[in-house]
Amino acid sequence: MRGGKAVKKYIVGIFLAAALTAPIRGAGAAQTVEAEGAAQTAEAVEAGDAAQTTEAVEAGDAAQTIEAMEAEGATQTAEAVEAGDAVQTAETVQQNDTSSSPLELRDFIKEHHPSPFTKMTEEEFDAQIDELERSWNNCGETEHYYAMRRLVAALGDEHTMLLPPANITQPELPFFVMIYDGHWMIVQAQKEYGELVGKELTAVNGTAVSRIREKLLPLISSETQQWADMQCSQEIRYLQNLKYTGIADSLAFVEITAKDIASGEEVTMEVEASDGEYDYQNSSFYPMAQTLAQSGYYYATLLDDGSAFLQYNVCQENPRMTMREFAQKLEQQLLADAPEKVIIDLRHNSGGNSEVIRPLLETLEKFREKGSSLYCLTGPQTFSSGVMNALDLQEIGAQLVGEPTGGVLAFGELVQKTLPDGSTLYCSTKDFSSAYGVSGQLQPEIEIVQTAEDFLAGKDTAVDYICDGIVP
Numbered sequence: 001m002r003g004g005k006a007v008k009k010y011i012v013g014i015f016l017a018a019a020l021t022a023p024i025r026g027a028g029a030a031q032t033v034e035a036e037g038a039a040q041t042a043e044a045v046e047a048g049d050a051a052q053t054t055e056a057v058e059a060g061d062a063a064q065t066i067e068a069m070e071a072e073g074a075t076q077t078a079e080a081v082e083a084g085d086a087v088q089t090a091e092t093v094q095q096n097d098t099s100s101s102p103l104e105l106r107d108f109i110k111e112h113h114p115s116p117f118t119k120m121t122e123e124e125f126d127a128q129i130d131e132l133e134r135s136w137n138n139c140g141e142t143e144h145y146y147a148m149r150r151l152v153a154a155l156g157d158e159h160t161m162l163l164p165p166a167n168i169t170q171p172e173l174p175f176f177v178m179i180y181d182g183h184w185m186i187v188q189a190q191k192e193y194g195e196l197v198g199k200e201l202t203a204v205n206g207t208a209v210s211r212i213r214e215k216l217l218p219l220i221s222s223e224t225q226q227w228a229d230m231q232c233s234q235e236i237r238y239l240q241n242l243k244y245t246g247i248a249d250s251l252a253f254v255e256i257t258a259k260d261i262a263s264g265e266e267v268t269m270e271v272e273a274s275d276g277e278y279d280y281q282n283s284s285f286y287p288m289a290q291t292l293a294q295s296g297y298y299y300a301t302l303l304d305d306g307s308a309f310l311q312y313n314v315c316q317e318n319p320r321m322t323m324r325e326f327a328q329k330l331e332q333q334l335l336a337d338a339p340e341k342v343i344i345d346l347r348h349n350s351g352g353n354s355e356v357i358r359p360l361l362e363t364l365e366k367f368r369e370k371g372s373s374l375y376c377l378t379g380p381q382t383f384s385s386g387v388m389n390a391l392d393l394q395e396i397g398a399q400l401v402g403e404p405t406g407g408v409l410a411f412g413e414l415v416q417k418t419l420p421d422g423s424t425l426y427c428s429t430k431d432f433s434s435a436y437g438v439s440g441q442l443q444p445e446i447e448i449v450q451t452a453e454d455f456l457a458g459k460d461t462a463v464d465y466i467c468d469g470i471v472p
Contacts, residue, residue: 101419102132105148108417109160114431115411119156128154142168145423146219146244153221157411157428159384161221164240165422171239171251171273177201179233179380183452184209186258187286193271194284198456199258202266204236206255207247212236215245224441226380227406239273261452289460292450294348298323298360300330305467307341308334308372312360315352315385323356327363335363338370343466344393345377347402351384357392365396374398375466378444383407391436402462403449405442409433 106129109116117125128151136144149162164170175189175196184201202209213232220235222228235241242248257268291309297318300310310330317323342364368374376393378386382405391409394400411428418424433439448462 100133100136101144101421101423102129102136102148104417104419105129105152105162105425108425109152109155109427112415112427112429113155113157113160113411114429116155116157116160120154125151125155141165141421142240142244144421148419148423150218152425153219155221156223158221158223158227158407159412159414159426159428161426163424163426167422168240169251169275171275172278173237173239173254173256173271173273174278175237175271177233177236178455179229180452180455181449183261184233184236185286185452185455187288189284190279191282191284193269195267196256196258196269197284198260198286199267200261200452201236201256202259203257204242204247204254206257209236212242212245212247215247216241219245222406223408223410224404224406226404226441227383230380230406261456286455287458288455289458289463291345291463292455292460298326300326300334302334302339303463303467305341306339307343307467308339308367309343309345309463310360311345311348312357312389313348315349315354315356315389317353317356322359324359327359330360330363331366335366335370338367338372340372341375341466342367342372343375343377343463344398346382346386346390346393347377347379348381349383349386349389350381351386351407354385354388354392357389361392361396364393364398368397375401377402377462378405378442379403379450380406382442384412387442388432388436390442391438399446400442400444401446401448401466402444403447404444408441409436409439 106126116122132144132147132151139147145162145164145168149164152160152162174193175186177184178187179185186196186199186201189196204212213229216232216235217228219241220228220231222231239248239251239254242254243251248254251273253270253272255268255270257266259266291303291311294313295311297314297316298310298312300308303309308330318326344364364374374393374397376390376398378390378400379402382390384407387405387407387409390400390405410431410433412432413428413430414426415429416424416426446465448465450461454461454464
């Protein structure tokens with residue numbers, strides 16, 4: 001292995017006969033599929049999460065994961081919400097010329113949101129709605145959407161957001177970006193742009209990424225810098241966003257600049273956008289550390305130092321292995337000789353049903369009673385129910401390690417409404433800020449930032465700190 005922690009002898013899985021295998025070979029090898037194809041592969045992940053995985057390992061190592069999700073079950077993004085905390089209602093209105101999208105947006109938010117005016121006054125909100133009404137007939141549908149999106153984002157509730165109408169096309173750039181310690185790293189790209197993988201995105205059409213971030217921020221519903229930055233790294237891929245903010249003139253192509261961090265050399269090239277889905281079968285991936293890559297709903301593995309590593313990516317039951325079955329198999333295979341350290345990774349967990357984790361919590365308490373030290377990893381993508389579950393783990397004795405959560409304990413449990421212009425409004429209906437006796441962003445007890453240098457070296461900064469004994 002080039003850096004990172006190698007997978008040891010066996011993994012908890014559905015097909016236990018395939019459990020005893022050799023360690024993964026090769027630099028930064030990713031989570032693999034099970035023999036029956038149960039796991040998610042690099043070609044099958046959702047676009048919103050595509051940047052999280054790397055190439056699959058050799059067939060001889062194919063039994064190295066527990067169970068991963070099918071493609072359609074990947075991690076929730078900013079548009080997805082808690083399930084226990086999920087969208088409870090779907091009100092749809094027929095599009096017609098007599099209805100007013102701004103007025104319906106206003107009325108729906110006032111009717112359903114428990115406290116919408118914490119970041120702006122109701123008078124300011126109403127004044128902007130009135131201005132939208134006056135200028136509505138002088139603008140096109142794209143301008144309508146972005147004007148309303150800016151207003152919704154200004155409410156400052158990370159769950160309350162506006163998604164575009166289906167008739168607004170969203171050409172996408174053919175690569176994915178992840179931010180590591182301030183560096184916008186290109187982690188995956190279509191093969192024709194494979195030379196960009198592993199480089200830092202520094203500019204689009206001559207505009208620095210830092211300036212693009214400033215232009216995108218007013219469009220993003222967020223309550224923390226971490227969530228806003230993570231969303232910016234996704235939103236920068238969409239040409240409509242770049243055109244609206246004045247970065248791009250065309251929806252067909254842009255010129256991007258990327259830098260090799262080690263040498264400082266830059267490359268500038270024209271990149272064509274795609275109206276179709278990202279082609280994962282024609283994709284180049286950077287060989288990131290296995291534990292840093294995202295795989296499936298949840299899985300468990302042993303690292304080379306004997307630590308157990310559990311990755312929990314979405315608060316949702318995997319139809320191929322329920323959380324209770326998963327927890328039972330952990331007990332069967334690991335509890336008798338409990339590992340010294342158990343690491344639970346919530347860095348990719350953007351929410352779902354906060355109650356799904358309960359069987360796992362019961363099992364982890366048994367490991368703690370047997371002497372295992374528990375560690376919970378958090379980061380910018382830890383959001384919504386993912387934040388709640390980090391607190392659940394802290395309550396049973398896990399140390400929080402990593403970076404501040406992207407999400408906060410505040411509003412949630414959404415309802416949705418399709419507005420007359422075709423855009424979809426998601427609106428919070430409950431305030432969870434007092435549910436755990438704490439509110440706001442969750443800070444790790446031990447802050448360890450994933451560095452770009454470690455990413456490029458195939459290392460997982462936080463996991464290495466724990467496994468090397470630097471974290472007590």
